[in-house]
Amino acid sequence: AQKVTQAQTEISVVEKEDVTLDCVYETRDTTYYLFWYKQPPSGELVFLIRRNSFDEQNEISGRYSWNFQKSTSSFNFTITASQVVDSAVYFCALSEGGGYNFGNEKLTFGTGTRLTIIP
């Protein structure tokens, strides 16, 4: 069975500091997808990034960067120069399968990390 662990329940940092959100996953599949979603107080889950299991390249998008390491089953998310608007709950998620299970895919979410940026 697949599992996603976000050990950090809550993090608070002062604005402009860098912060890293940890995500560790478990899966028996060799083909899988990893995701990060942001959930601000309004409630909508906002997609941030998707990574497939064959692509270990790190990615940077503006102030956001992601570090995918299969050797440690981790997919960590770093926000550089944090801003108040980054305050939200962040979920890491895993989807198994090689694309053959259309309509039967499931996202397994971690428990989320509540990030508070202090002005």
Place this chain on the structure above:
Amino acid sequence: DTEVTQTPKHLVMGMTNKKSLKCEQHMGHRAMYWYKQKAKKPPELMFVYSYEKLSINESVPSRFSPECPNSSLLNLHLHALQPEDSALYLCATGTGQETQYFGPGTRLLVL
């Protein structure tokens, strides 16, 4: 612009009421999902529709009844709910292993 919309944004209902949640997508996706999210918890999958057919029902009580009239619409009919059903209900769309895109959700309170 949000391409997955949900109505209503808020809903208060009594335990004897019948109400419906609506979700509409304009992304051309053929998979649609209903999730339930309690406070301070991750979303929990309820139902999956694939090409307008129900493909996954996560043992959801029958007081929740999903419907997919066409490829753009997804409904969740509610009847005889319990106070513990109060939650944020999220709709999502996707294309298989591709990303699931979520709507803004409906906050439901059952009195």
